[in-house]
Structure formats: structure tokens, C-alpha cells
Amino acid sequence: xxxxxxxxxxxxxxxxxxxxxxxxxxxxxxxxxxxxxxxxxxxxxxxxxxxxxxxxxxxxxxxxxxxxxxxxxxxxxxxxxxxxxxxxxxxxxxxxxxxxxxxxxxxxxxxxxxxxxxxxxxxxxxxxxxxxxxxxxxxxxxxxxxxxxxxxxxxxxxxxxxxxxxxxxxxxxxxxxxxxxxxxxxxxxxxxxxxxxxxxxxxxxxxxxxxxxxxxxxxxxxxxxxxxxxxxxxxxxxxxxxxxxxxxxxxxxxxxxxxxxxxxxxxxxxxxxxxxxxxxxxxxxxxxxxxxxxxxxxxxxxxxxxxxxxxxxxxxxxxxxxxxxxxxxxxxxxxxxxxxxxxxxxxxxxxxxxxxxxxxxxxxxxxxxxxxxxxxxxxxx
Numbered sequence: 040x041x042x043x044x045x046x047x048x049x050x051x052x053x054x055x056x057x058x059x060x061x062x063x064x065x066x067x068x069x070x071x072x073x074x075x076x077x078x079x080x081x082x083x084x085x086x087x088x089x090x091x092x093x094x095x096x097x098x099x100x101x102x103x104x105x106x107x108x109x110x111x112x113x114x115x116x117x118x119x120x121x122x123x124x125x126x127x128x129x130x131x132x133x134x135x136x137x138x139x140x141x142x143x144x145x146x147x148x149x150x151x152x153x154x155x156x157x158x159x160x161x162x163x164x165x166x167x168x169x170x171x172x173x174x175x176x177x178x179x180x181x182x183x184x185x186x187x188x189x190x191x192x193x194x195x196x197x198x199x200x201x202x203x204x205x206x207x208x209x210x211x212x213x214x215x216x217x218x219x220x221x222x223x224x225x226x227x228x229x230x231x232x233x234x235x236x237x238x239x240x241x242x243x244x245x246x247x248x249x250x251x252x253x254x255x256x257x258x259x260x261x262x263x264x265x266x267x268x269x270x271x272x273x274x275x276x277x278x279x280x281x282x283x284x285x286x287x288x289x290x291x292x293x294x295x296x297x298x299x300x301x302x303x304x305x306x307x308x309x310x311x312x313x314x315x316x317x318x319x320x321x322x323x324x325x326x327x328x329x330x331x332x333x334x335x336x337x338x339x340x341x342x343x344x345x346x347x348x349x350x351x352x353x354x355x356x357x358x359x360x361x362x363x364x365x366x367x368x369x370x371x372x373x374x375x376x377x378x379x380x381x382x383x384x385x386x387x388x389x390x391x392x393x394x395x396x397x398x399x400x401x402x403x404x405x406x407x408x409x410x411x412x413x414x415x416x417x418x419x420x
Contacts, residue, residue: 103414106372107402108365113395116347117338118383120278124269124287124318126331130232130261136162136248137225142256145243151236153259156229159236160256162247164226171219178212185209234261260329265320266301267333270313278339279303279316286336287318289327296322340381342388348399350387353377365398365413372400374409 140162147159188205191197239257241247247256267287271279281300288295304315318335320327352362356374364375377392393399398415400407407413 103412108398111397118340124333133255135255139249160228162226167223174216181209267318288334363400372411
């Protein structure tokens, strides 16, 4: 019907041109120009009407086998792979007593900022204090005896053995007192760094450091050096480099950020054939905690200005690989031969065959064959 209308229009234009009054060359050219403008306008109106009729006429729309298409576009294709990492911190310390004792007092609270050397908790050190008092008393007596024997020895009174015995006893008690004072220091639990009290696991009056008691009193963390560590299969070693951008997803936080690889290990673990990568997050969040799960996505293949299609859509008829497409003018299904450049489990990068703008059948391809009339029910693009 469309061809018949166009034929009548052309005939009308020719008739109109032949009946013009100005038979000069310029006159005919002017008339032709005007008729072409009228023809172009009529053609646009016809196409618009045909489109409106097609949308309103359900009998036309229902003809053909329903398929879903994807309009092919060129772009940068990257093949992703994902591996698991954990948030870690070297400054994550469990404060534990070196000697079994009862907690006398806890001086801090959870969430409190603390500084290096600050006393966090005091243990019952009365036994150590009693020992120190006894040693101090003995030391005073030993000092008096040593000084007396030293004076006598210098006056050539008394024996050398008495002098050396007094000296040895005095020096021995000095060392014992020093050791006892060091031991007493163990009854004061101090922070080894600046940070925050993350958790307190014991209570005042509770016995700690003994069999059956809590292994630690509290945990101190400093998240300023937080990092992500992951073990990656050695097969991906060529695809990883320092400074490379990766995508990090924290499932528990439903948070996705872009980060860069900070360091790559130089040793392959012989047991699991993996190497270690480290990421120091620039996008630091207060929600990042040690041992938080992080899913890291990188790419082992990147190609710009490429055409990629789902691998499941590629078929082989014994003569070569092909995909099913739809002719935008006739709506007929066509078998389009393709040449594969790189194939992956999910997608395949093509070297040739498909052009930008082609309508690739992505749903309903099992219901059609080449030559079938299709009905595009929806489009992905």
C-alpha cells in the first residue's frame, strides 16, 4: 500500500510539472523545487499516519513470533572476576594480664579514646606489694651490714669473706627488689597505643589470666591504619597491578566503593596457590571494622570500542558461529554470522559480524528460526 501511494504521488508531481504555465528552464526548475518540498512533506505525513495506524491496529501488532531484542552498541568491555577479602588492622590488640589476678578496678569505658601508656585496669597486686615491702626492709638491713663490713675491711678489721658476703647479699636484694617492682607493674594493664576501647570482656572482681577465666580483659583498636587483605588465585596474577582500580562491595553495609590496590605480595602460597593483595581504603567509613567481609571485583580482560554479546546466544551450525537478529524493516528473523575475538563464560567479544544498531534477539531465540516473522514485544535499549 505504501508503494502505491508513493507511485501516485510521483505521478501527481509529474502531471503538475507538465501543466505549468512557465515553460522556461528556470521556471521548470522552480516548479520542481516546490513539488519536491510538497512531496517530502506528504511523505512525512504518510509515515506518521502509518506509524499511528500500526500502533492502533492490534491485528498488525499481533502478527509474528514474540521476541525481545537488544540494540547493539560499541563500548569498552571488561571481563570481571570477584574474590573475597577481609578488613584488617595491625592495631587491633587484646589487652590480657601477664599474671593471674583479680581485677581490682577498670578505669575506662567502651568507646573511650585512650592514649599510649594509659592505665586501663588495675589488678590485685597486694601479694607483690607485700613482697616488695619485705624486700625493702631486708635491703635496708643488708645495706647497713654491707656499709659496716666495708668500713671494717678498709681498716683491715674483719675477714674478706665477711665483707664479700655482706656485699653479695646487698646486691642480690637490690636485684630481687627490681624484679619485684617489674612484676608489680604487670598488675597495671596499660594501653600499647593510641586508640579506642572497642570492647570490655571482664568485670571488676573477676579472676583473669588463669585457666577457665577470660583470655582477655578488653580490646583496643586504632582504625587509622585499616586495610583490606585478600588472597587471590595465582591465575589472576597477570591481571593485577599496584595502583589498579577495583570495586569493593561490603555486603553487610550494602556499600560499594572504588579503591586502588596498594600492595601485591611477592610470594605464592604453596598450599592454596594464592598471593596476597592489600588495599588501604581512601573511602574510610566509621562502619568499617576488623574482619568485615569485602567482595572485590577486578577485570582480567579489557577492550575498548568493542561489541560483546551474551555467550549463550552464540550458536554453531557446522559452518561457523552465528546469532539471530531481526531486520528492522521487514521484522524477519535473520541468521547473522559472527567472528569471535575472545570468549568468556558470560559474554563473548566479537571480531566481526554484528554492526552497531543491529537488533540482537536476546529472549525468545529458541522459538524462532531464520525467515520467521517476529513481533518485538519489548526492547532492552
